[in-house]
Structure formats: structure tokens, C-alpha cells
Amino acid sequence: MGRNLHAMSSPRSIARRDGSRWPEPYVVIGMPGSGKTTVGKRLAKTLGVPFADTDHLIEVDQHSSIPEIFSSRGEGYFRDTEERIVAETLASATGVVSLGGGAIMREATRTRLHDFTVVHLTIGVAEGSRRSGGGNRPLLAGSDVLARYQQLHTDRAPLYKEVSTISVSTERRSTGKVVRELVEFLDPVLATELAEESNDDKHT
Ligand SMILES: Nc1ncnc2c1ncn2[C@@H]1O[C@H](COP(=O)(O)OP(=O)(O)OP(=O)(O)O)[C@@H](O)[C@H]1O
Numbered sequence: 001m002g003r004n005l006h007a008m009s010s011p012r013s014i015a016r017r018d019g020s021r022w023p024e025p026y027v028v029i030g031m032p033g034s035g036k037t038t039v040g041k042r043l044a045k046t047l048g049v050p051f052a053d054t055d056h057l058i059e060v061d062q063h064s065s066i067p068e069i070f071s072s073r074g075e076g077y078f079r080d081t082e083e084r085i086v087a088e089t090l091a092s093a094t095g096v097v098s099l100g101g102g103a104i105m106r107e108a109t110r111t112r113l114h115d116f117t118v119v120h121l122t123i124g125v126a127e128g129s130r131r132s133g134g135g136n137r138p139l140l141a142g143s144d145v146l147a148r149y150q151q152l153h154t155d156r157a158p159l160y161k162e163v164s165t166i167s168v169s170t171e172r173r174s175t176g177k178v179v180r181e182l183v184e185f186l187d188p189v190l191a192t193e194l195a196e197e198s199n200d201d202k203h204t
């Protein structure tokens, strides 16, 4: 296991590309900009399982974008909605589920996550805040992004740690590399098959 990946325990389920077995979803958590959507989508594609992103499901449920929900209803309303959507999604989803960056702030959500294989994507404060700029993240909109990102990181780091099964860095590493490492941990049989396929491709 490389220095970029730390496993706290074994995965609870094995997902196969043919869809034969994945009794419960893998859940992806991490700071804004850590790559939950990007890595989650690619991981699901590689495993051949469905992908869901609770930020997107909240927007569908509310017929509104996340910045609009924050500005018209406030953060408390957003967090209540998020807690409900995360609970519904975890109760019914299979495959890979990426959560919003702050979902783990709710104790009820952390308690639910104790039953799942949780992948924590980590990122340094400088790179994470650089990736999170722009207007689409209400908690990080405007100026002083670095200082606010640092504060969120300090507040949340112990909460991510509390619920994660495995943590992997996405700093200065391609999405493909991160996904390959995750598949080696979550489904070693598939990882070997994929490595063999890629070797065959190189020799044909
Ligand atoms: N491994 C990577 N290397 C470089 N850039 C990346 C990597 N992974 C993601 N990014 C870029 O970082 C930005 C944020 O990624 P993404 O939207 O997947 O993060 P997120 O964790 O889902 O964020 P949020 O919490 O806001 O939903 C995107 O522009 C994406 O292209």
C-alpha cells in the first residue's frame, strides 16, 4: 500500500463490473475540490456500477441550484435537506455515492456512515482552495477563500477521519491513478484483471 493511501479497515463488499454483487454502496467524502464528483464518477464507471452525487440529487429535489438554496433558504435548510437526501440515498443506492463536502457535519449522517465502506479523498489546503474557487460553492464564494477553506479543513478533519474506511490523496495525482489505487483496495480481483488487460493492450 503506497504512502498516499491509508486503510483503517477492510472494505465491506466487493463490487464487480458485471454487476453481480454490490450489496451496499461505496461512499465518497472529502473537502470541497478534493475530487469527490470526478473520482466518484470514474470509480463507478470502472467498477461498472451506478453513480450518484447527493449535491445533484438535492438540486433535483429542490428544483434549485445549491447557491440558490443557500441564498433563499439559508444553510440550516440546506443541511436539513442534505441530511434527508443522504439518508434516502444510502437506504436505496447501490454503486458509488459521492456526498457534499459538509454532509459529515451532521451527527446523524456520521452515524449512518459507520455501516458503509467510506472513501475519504484528501487534499492540501492550498490546492483544495485553488480547485474550489469560482461562484458555485457558497461557503467559499467571494474573497479570503484560502482562510475560509483552512477553517473548514480544521473543523472537519476529525469528522472525516471518524467515518472513513480508507483515505487517499488526490493532490498532484491524476484521477486515473487515484481510481486504480482505490480499485486495488476495494476489488483486488478486478484490479488484477484491469492490469492484465492494460498489459495486453500494450503488447498488441
Ligand atoms: N486529481 C485531480 N487533479 C487535478 N484536478 C482535479 C483532480 N480531481 C478533480 N480535479 C479538479 O478539481 C475541481 C473539483 O473537483 P470535483 O468537482 O470533483 O470536487 P468535489 O470534491 O466534488 O467538490 P465539491 O465538494 O464542491 O462538490 C474540478 O475542476 C476538477 O476537474
Ligand SMILES: O=C(O)C1=C[C@@H](O)[C@@H](O)[C@H](O)C1
Binding pocket: 031, 032, 055, 066, 099, 100, 101, 102, 103, 136, 137, 138, 139
Ligand atoms: O463543503 C460544503 O459545506 C459544501 C460542499 C458542496 O459539496 C455543497 O454540498 C455545498 O456547497 C456545501
Ligand SMILES: [Mg+2]
Binding pocket: 036, 037, 038, 053, 055
Ligand atoms: Mg462534487
